[in-house]
Amino acid sequence: MKSQYGELYNHDAAAHLYDQDVRDESNPIRTGYAAALRWVGEQVYRSGGDSTRVLDLGCGTGNTILALPRDCTVTGVDLSQRMIDRATAKLSGGDRAVSFVRGDILAYVTQGEAGRFDAVVSTYTIHHLTENEKQALFASIAELLGSRGLFVAADLMFENAEAERSLRSELAADYPAVVRDFDEEFFWYLDTATDRLTASGFHVDVRRFSKLSWGLAARR
Numbered sequence: 001m002k003s004q005y006g007e008l009y010n011h012d013a014a015a016h017l018y019d020q021d022v023r024d025e026s027n028p029i030r031t032g033y034a035a036a037l038r039w040v041g042e043q044v045y046r047s048g049g050d051s052t053r054v055l056d057l058g059c060g061t062g063n064t065i066l067a068l069p070r071d072c073t074v075t076g077v078d079l080s081q082r083m084i085d086r087a088t089a090k091l092s093g094g095d096r097a098v099s100f101v102r103g104d105i106l107a108y109v110t111q112g113e114a115g116r117f118d119a120v121v122s123t124y125t126i127h128h129l130t131e132n133e134k135q136a137l138f139a140s141i142a143e144l145l146g147s148r149g150l151f152v153a154a155d156l157m158f159e160n161a162e163a164e165r166s167l168r169s170e171l172a173a174d175y176p177a178v179v180r181d182f183d184e185e186f187f188w189y190l191d192t193a194t195d196r197l198t199a200s201g202f203h204v205d206v207r208r209f210s211k212l213s214w215g216l217a218a219r220r
């Protein structure tokens with residue numbers, strides 16, 4: 001199973017501007033980005049630290065990999081070769097054990113081999129998957145991690161449907177492009193995601209980084 005809109009959200013065309021773009025946290029889509037990535041790294045550190053084998057879904061230009069404990073072994077998956085090329089350049093010469101796979105995250109996880117990773121991380125990517133695809137992704141991550149392991153994500157989320165309504169009216173006048181993204185992408189519903197992960201046997205901690213950026217750490 002692969003994601004329906006993967007090629008639409010492949011970041012090849014924007015790869016050259018991506019790192020500059022995420023540094024501008026005045027855009028509500030970007031507010032909290034750096035803190036969220038740091039938090040993801042801290043969760044991996046708390047769960048196993050240095051020897052952790054980590055899968056990074058939608059690794060982009062490698063910013064999340066740089067936030068992970070230095071001695072993790074990381075596999076980064078992304079559809080965009082240009083984003084991967086940037087990540088490769090950024091990480092080359094360092095002492096991190098990193099490999100990259102160009103491909104769809106849903107396809108990669110549904111075909112994944114159980115027990116191969118201790119942690120699955122993902123930042124600002126899963127909002128490109130539809131609700132059904134998120135559900136399939138979470139179920140496959142649960143299988144991939146087996147009876148132990150950590151799934152930690154930071155992404156664009158609404159706490160619930162009521163929060164979405166209220167953010168739509170709050171941001172409509174000043175940030176119409178952000179509100180258009182609400183319609184064109186698939187921001188998570190935190191309440192639904194937490195319920196699904198809890199039903200798969202995870203204990204879930206959440207953290208808020210801005211109006212739209214949340215982190216979710218799911219542990220067995």
Ligand SMILES: C[S@@+](CC[C@H](N)C(=O)[O-])C[C@H]1O[C@@H](n2cnc3c(N)ncnc32)[C@H](O)[C@@H]1O
Pocket residue numbers: 003005006009010011012022057058059060061062063064077078079080083103104105106122123124125128
């Ligand atoms: C907003 S960027 C986030 C990159 C990085 N994780 C970060 O936080 O900076 C989203 C990334 O996901 C990739 N992407 C989107 N949909 C994908 C899919 N279905 N499978 C694999 N990669 C995907 C894009 O190419 C892009 O590099």
